[in-house]
Amino acid sequence: MSERPCRTGAAVLVGVLLLASCAAGERAPDDPAGGAAGGRRVAAHRVEHLRVKVLKTFPHDPAAFTQGLEMAGGTLYEGTGISGRSSVRAGPLDKKPTVRTALPAPLFGEGITVLGRTLWQLTWRNRTAIERDARTLAELRRVPYRDEGWGVCLERARHRLVTSDGSSRLTFRDPRTLAKTGEVAVTEGGRPVKELNELECVGAAVYANVLFTDRIVRIDPATGAVTASIDASGLLRDDELVPGATLNGIAAVPGTDQFLITGKFWPRMFRVVLVSG
Numbered sequence: 001m002s003e004r005p006c007r008t009g010a011a012v013l014v015g016v017l018l019l020a021s022c023a024a025g026e027r028a029p030d031d032p033a034g035g036a037a038g039g040r041r042v043a044a045h046r047v048e049h050l051r052v053k054v055l056k057t058f059p060h061d062p063a064a065f066t067q068g069l070e071m072a073g074g075t076l077y078e079g080t081g082i083s084g085r086s087s088v089r090a091g092p093l094d095k096k097p098t099v100r101t102a103l104p105a106p107l108f109g110e111g112i113t114v115l116g117r118t119l120w121q122l123t124w125r126n127r128t129a130i131e132r133d134a135r136t137l138a139e140l141r142r143v144p145y146r147d148e149g150w151g152v153c154l155e156r157a158r159h160r161l162v163t164s165d166g167s168s169r170l171t172f173r174d175p176r177t178l179a180k181t182g183e184v185a186v187t188e189g190g191r192p193v194k195e196l197n198e199l200e201c202v203g204a205a206v207y208a209n210v211l212f213t214d215r216i217v218r219i220d221p222a223t224g225a226v227t228a229s230i231d232a233s234g235l236l237r238d239d240e241l242v243p244g245a246t247l248n249g250i251a252a253v254p255g256t257d258q259f260l261i262t263g264k265f266w267p268r269m270f271r272v273v274l275v276s277g
Helices: 012-019
Strands: 048-059 066-072 075-080 087-092 099-102 109-115 118-123 128-133 139-144 152-155 160-164 169-173 180-185 196-202 205-210 215-219 226-231 246-252 258-264 268-276
Touching (some): 048 258, 066 196, 066 258, 160 196, 169 196, 205 246
Parallel strands (some): 066 109, 152 196
Antiparallel strands (some): 075 087, 087 099, 118 128, 152 160, 160 169, 205 215, 215 226
16 A cells, blocks of 8 residues: 655545654665575576557546456456545446445555455554455454555465565465465565555456556566566656545456456546557
């Protein structure tokens, strides 16, 4: 999540929210020699340069502070943040959500992911994760979550969750208990890629928004190497960008090579394909 102030004169609500996150951005640099278990140095890999090509545009709630986006079957799920305004929503792609549930303050909603009949929702600094019924969004249980919650996705082939905490590391977790089972340092050209945010697992790859940028990276979770850098700039007009608005939210469209992408406080969502840049 971690939203740092990036503009002066922002609205009070957004300013307070972003300021509260500064501490998360003030981390010691991650060890570029880190990596998969054992701390081996990850060799530089060739990075593919891609850009998004818009196929279709959909309206998006401009008040939604988007933290997680995912499609399961024909249902689009979205998790939003801000204490007192956090929610999870679900419904058809081309219509308003048909189901919605709010998180009571002080819970600050973060990433979400669907596991068949259930859904996990992380919280930022509340040390809590919430398991929900994927159909009704009703809360089933709360589980302790010791780290900052940012992004989360399910790597189906290995039956594990992949989570981010705003650093340059991805953490692997048991999908039932959320216990840590491993981690990997994410590098690009041998350098750490920090502020990894919302995540989407697609096959053997993990896609991650990079906070406060128009960039999405594709990561090999086996090595932590970035295999593609995706340019998603220019999707909104300047007059559509309000204080606090930033790209965040990527969801694979099942059965296709397409994605849905949007952002915090964005009035539109885009169905895109990735093409050579």
